[in-house]
Amino acid sequence: MGKGMGAVLSRKKKADDAAAPPATGEAADSAPAAPAPPAAGTEPTTPGLPAQPAPSGECAAAPEPVAEPAPEAVVAKTDDPEPKMTFDYTLKPHPTIPAPEGPLMVCILDGFGENEFKDGFNAVHVANTPTIDALRAVPKRFRTIKAHGTAVGLPSDADMGNSEVGHNALGSGQVVDQGARLVDIALESGKMFEGDGWKLISQAFPTNTVHFIGLLSDGGVHSRADQLFGCLRGAASRGAKRIRCHILTDGRDVPDGSSVKYVEQLEEVLAELRGSGCDAKIASGGGRMKVTMDRYEADWMMVKRGWDAHVLGKAPHTFTDAKTAVVTLRGPEDAIVSDQYLDAFVIVDEAGAPVGTIEDGDAVVLFNFRADRMVEMSKAFEYEEFKAFDRERHPKGLRFVGMMQYDGDLKLPANYLVPPPEILHVSGEYLVKNGIATFACSETQKFGHVTFFWNGNRSGYLDAKLEQYLEIPSDKIEFNKAPDMKAREITAASKEAILSGKYKVIRVNFANPDMVGHTGDLAATIRSVETVDACVKELLEIVDQVNGRWIVTSDHGNADDMVQRDKKGKPLLGEDGKPLPLTSHTLAAVPFFIGGRGLPDGVVLRDDVPDAGLANVAATTFNLLGYDAPAIYKSTMVEMAA
Numbered sequence: 001m002g003k004g005m006g007a008v009l010s011r012k013k014k015a016d017d018a019a020a021p022p023a024t025g026e027a028a029d030s031a032p033a034a035p036a037p038p039a040a041g042t043e044p045t046t047p048g049l050p051a052q053p054a055p056s057g058e059c060a061a062a063p064e065p066v067a068e069p070a071p072e073a074v075v076a077k078t079d080d081p082e083p084k085m086t087f088d089y090t091l092k093p094h095p096t097i098p099a100p101e102g103p104l105m106v107c108i109l110d111g112f113g114e115n116e117f118k119d120g121f122n123a124v125h126v127a128n129t130p131t132i133d134a135l136r137a138v139p140k141r142f143r144t145i146k147a148h149g150t151a152v153g154l155p156s157d158a159d160m161g162n163s164e165v166g167h168n169a170l171g172s173g174q175v176v177d178q179g180a181r182l183v184d185i186a187l188e189s190g191k192m193f194e195g196d197g198w199k200l201i202s203q204a205f206p207t208n209t210v211h212f213i214g215l216l217s218d219g220g221v222h223s224r225a226d227q228l229f230g231c232l233r234g235a236a237s238r239g240a241k242r243i244r245c246h247i248l249t250d251g252r253d254v255p256d257g258s259s260v261k262y263v264e265q266l267e268e269v270l271a272e273l274r275g276s277g278c279d280a281k282i283a284s285g286g287g288r289m290k291v292t293m294d295r296y297e298a299d300w301m302m303v304k305r306g307w308d309a310h311v312l313g314k315a316p317h318t319f320t321d322a323k324t325a326v327v328t329l330r331g332p333e334d335a336i337v338s339d340q341y342l343d344a345f346v347i348v349d350e351a352g353a354p355v356g357t358i359e360d361g362d363a364v365v366l367f368n369f370r371a372d373r374m375v376e377m378s379k380a381f382e383y384e385e386f387k388a389f390d391r392e393r394h395p396k397g398l399r400f401v402g403m404m405q406y407d408g409d410l411k412l413p414a415n416y417l418v419p420p421p422e423i424l425h426v427s428g429e430y431l432v433k434n435g436i437a438t439f440a441c442s443e444t445q446k447f448g449h450v451t452f453f454w455n456g457n458r459s460g461y462l463d464a465k466l467e468q469y470l471e472i473p474s475d476k477i478e479f480n481k482a483p484d485m486k487a488r489e490i491t492a493a494s495k496e497a498i499l500s501g502k503y504k505v506i507r508v509n510f511a512n513p514d515m516v517g518h519t520g521d522l523a524a525t526i527r528s529v530e531t532v533d534a535c536v537k538e539l540l541e542i543v544d545q546v547n548g549r550w551i552v553t554s555d556h557g558n559a560d561d562m563v564q565r566d567k568k569g570k571p572l573l574g575e576d577g578k579p580l581p582l583t584s585h586t587l588a589a590v591p592f593f594i595g596g597r598g599l600p601d602g603v604v605l606r607d608d609v610p611d612a613g614l615a616n617v618a619a620t621t622f623n624l625l626g627y628d629a630p631a632i633y634k635s636t637m638v639e640m641a642a
């Protein structure tokens with residue numbers, strides 16, 4: 001069982017029951033309003049960012065940020081031409097912590113947890129990490145902080161953390177109800193079925209097909225199967241005549257091989273809907289790391305494979321049912337293909353024709369609530385102008401919605417079932433409004449984490465004059481095959497940024513413990529942790545050289561537990577006697593370290609905020625920059641000792 005799954009499953013009944021009784025007269029024939037067509041596929045590598053020179057792994061292309069002016073009162077910009085409310089972003093000097101001479105580095109070790117299981121399956125524990133070990137030994141400058149569950153806005157403390165909610169909390173200093181919880185509330189209250197998004201898709205109920213595309217599992221990171229079932233029942237009971245599901249198999253947030261179970265569960269629900277007169281079937285699918293769910297434009301071909309299967313009904317494999325598809329594509333015991341990497345498939349009828357292509361006037365729902373891996377498919381559906389790949393056919397008059405709006409800057413998609421979390425007054429806004437220059441860097445797989453998620457799911461620069469975001473292109477392979485990933489390149493670029501003297505804040509994310517941890521390959525994950533430890537050492541030395549300060553932390557656990565366990569924590573073995581790998585994140589807390597030659601000896605971690613979590617990092621960051629923390633933020637974790 002994946003971490004957090006028990007409670008997720010126990011919620012299933014509630015959400016299913018939330019499907020309201022049949023309503024009549026909701027369907028209308030009018031075509032949906034066409035969303036404004038932004039120029040898709042012509043954008044820079046990263047969605048929504050102003051064009052930049054191609055990433056080179058060097059900082060040479062950095063703009064010249066202006067020197068840091070004295071903080072002054074500033075007024076929040078809003079879309080409203082006549083703002084009724086202003087927001088004061090003024091930062092006041094901290095009464096006792098002086099501003100640093102050098103910069104402050106905030107370094108995120110993605111997926112690096114402090115797990116209570118300290119055995120051979122904890123890659124963080126087993127790895128040789130002299131740098132982190134030394135940091136742990138410094139009194140009053142190391143603690144752990146919460147990174148999962150309600151501490152990051154998830155429905156329950158059985159929910160493991162993830163990069164979206166983790167970086168939202170780190171960047172905004174606040175805890176907001178996240179997508180998973182907002183969808184639960186919308187289903188339970190029935191509000192989902194009253195919203196504009198639902199009205200739009202219901203136009204297709206009497207005459208066209210309603211398609212649901214998304215990740216089929218109970219992981220609770222991108223989607224939840226029980227929420228899909230609630231939507232399916234809600235559609236059928238409100239008059240949808242024909243429903244088709246396009247499923248991405250998981251094996252990343254839940255144990256590998258569990259896709260078969262989720263397909264069976266979905267088939268049961270679809271049989272129930274057929275029993276009530278709705279023609280409901282699975283139409284296509286594929287593994288989440290091969291089909292549809294690319295992110296940050298790492299590999300548009302994944303999205304093309306999804307488009308071909310879901311929309312056009314074309315895939316390398318056809319089957320007459322989804323369970324056979326999944327079982328067959330996983331292959332024989334001695335050469336298993338993981339759920340994450342299943343090839344695209346299409347379900348066909350006896351005559352060999354696809355059972356559910358997407359046609360003009362159909363409704364399409366992307367049922368994932370999480371943004372990063374839905375943005376590209378949203379563009380493929382929504383944008384008239386689109387160059388990322390040849391769509392061959394772009395269905396007309398689609399009633400297209402996301403579970404949420406995935407990108408608040410791009411307003412993408414235009415229509416959605418549940419309003420997304422509002423994450424306001426993020427730390428980046430305070431920084432730019434006070435003239436503080438920032439450099440943010442990661443490789444493609446985590447680039448949007450330290451920019452888009454950090455800034456509250458906004459895809460552009462907050463102020464391009466004061467910020468430089470550098471993306472190092474990720475490899476396009478399974479990351480256990482190259483566990484160093486781009487850590488060395490990220491380190492080199494960040495060192496250059498630190499030494500340049502242009503930036504007061506340096507934000508870095510190392511992807512390795514997370515991305516390699518997701519492969520379930522213990523040896524590669526240990527290696528990835530060791531690589532990151534060596535890179536952190538280099539960065540700390542450079543920060544010390546310029547009398548700077550640093551925070552080293554993480555966004556959630558992953559590498560810290562690489563085996564599935566029973567309730568007592570005992571590792572589970574497969575039929576072959578080998579340990580069952582754990583590919584998901586963990587519920588572990590994450591480390592939080594402060595230090596640096598430029599940090600006065602008296603600055604220490606407080607001992608009166610034992611429950612602190614990721615959202616307490618932002619206030620701490622402002623203190624380490626020599627400012628009082630914004631009053632709306634969760635409290636700081638540091639103080640100047642008397």
Ligand SMILES: O=C(O)[C@@H](CO)OP(=O)(O)O
Pocket residue numbers: 111161162163164221222252253373514
């Ligand atoms: O890869 C992803 O999409 C998730 C796991 O589903 O990981 P992270 O939250 O670390 O990005």
Ligand SMILES: [Mn+2]
Pocket residue numbers: 110111162163164166514555556
């Ligand atoms: Mn992460």
Ligand SMILES: [Mn+2]
Pocket residue numbers: 111163514515518558585
């Ligand atoms: Mn992850």
